Amino acid sequence: MSRLRGARAEVVPESVRRAGGVPEATVGRLPLYLRALTPLHDQGITNVASEELAALAGVRSTQLRKDLSHLGSYGVRGVGYDVDLLAAQIAQELGLTQEWPVVIVGLGNLGRALASYGGFSGRGFRIVALVDDDPAVVGTQVEGLTVTTLADLADSGPTVAIGVIATPAPAAQAVADQLVAMGIRSILNFAPGHLTVPDEVGVRSVDLATELQILAFHEQRRLLSVSPEDPLRGGRDREVAG
């Protein structure tokens, strides 16, 4: 019902430049909706209203509807959305109709946790290779996979679409360069620091310290406006007003 967006000679000047007509902000929320739909499906619930789904996803219902409107009209007025249909539509939009092969580079504390994490399969991803450069680790078995080197992966390993970097920060850029060189164009980086990659490569970085520091900023703001003298006071002896 709104697929003609690009054809309409209306005012819509540059907004058509969005990938597939879906705003980036919306793309970032589609996974949340999909995540909220799964338990509904598992409970056998077949229909859900935007108000309820929005609450489950942690957004406002108007935003949910606006987001979904970019995918097309899959809701029924007066009723809501078919859970399975909507999940399928979002999955298709996100490209989850296939399983994306993933490689984890760096099998230290974090890399091993990621490797043993069950949240990949069933969500559109499968770990097909594990890489490290420590001779003591290469060749060992982890979660049913034999750890290899990046060179081996490039040379004789399985095709990989997404690379996850879990090496120390100083090695991250070099690893990214090698992943790009072997054709990988999507990278999820857990090492702190900015990765420089060609334009056509997508990078998302998750930095624990960054997240904590953002929390700290708000925590400080909150505390400064209440008890400027003793910031860390107010543990167990204070009831949080609400």
Add this chain to the structure above:
Amino acid sequence: MSRLRGARAEVVPESVRRAGGVPEATVGRLPLYLRALTPLHDQGITNVASEELAALAGVRSTQLRKDLSHLGSYGVRGVGYDVDLLAAQIAQELGLTQEWPVVIVGLGNLGRALASYGGFSGRGFRIVALVDDDPAVVGTQVEGLTVTTLADLADSGPTVAIGVIATPAPAAQAVADQLVAMGIRSILNFAPGHLTVPDEVGVRSVDLATELQILAFHEQRRLLSVSPEDPLRGGRDREVAG
């Protein structure tokens, strides 16, 4: 599940936006600048221009200058920014002049990796407590700390400012409720799913699957070879951000 609640929960409550005159978008980038400044300091570099620092942080120089202008004028025209002074100013803005005590709840694969992660100290945070509810884990020593229960922490543990949730998803909401009940108002959640908390509590969620799915979206777009009239919005080396 207590998904019916008076208080709404936002990742960053709308009411907190632009706290202290600093836009939320800027707050999210300050940690990146701080992260980029650290290696400069370690190399003994005392001065840096916005152009250079922006490149290290992965943003545009105009954006960097605009962001810093919200903190005040700490640069010198024609010269640049004093590395140490700027780092100190950002650290102060983020509330990192003190060490924030952190508790990790859930000592499975991820929780243990986090506990053994050295990136906390020196960045403004210190792990002061480890919590699990598995009797086989409670009482054991991990990284020099004795694992306790949430009840023990609330009852006789150290004061904690920030809670990190690394439990399975089904337990996350209950854990969050208990953390909030004991006065914690900043939560970093690694379990997939939305947490409902009172308005005055700050929550940031990191979901591996969400990150991968956003990457998958762009990967698919790339492979579908771009819509006819949409010549790949390339441009700069941007992180696929949301």
Add this chain to the structure above:
DNA sequence: TCGACTTTGTGCAAGCCTTCACAAAGTCAT
């Protein structure tokens, strides 16, 4: 001291994103 050069800080404009308000389109009881 002066002039050329460099780089910061910022008003302004444009673009995105979110929220509002409401017509459209369906269900349901009678």
Add this chain to the structure above:
DNA sequence: ATGACTTTGTGAAGGCTTGCACAAAGTCGA
């Protein structure tokens, strides 16, 4: 079949964020 009710889909408004252009303010060499 009808009217009351529910809920979606969307134009428009408002707010936030980004990027541009340029004045301001400093350094440096002569």
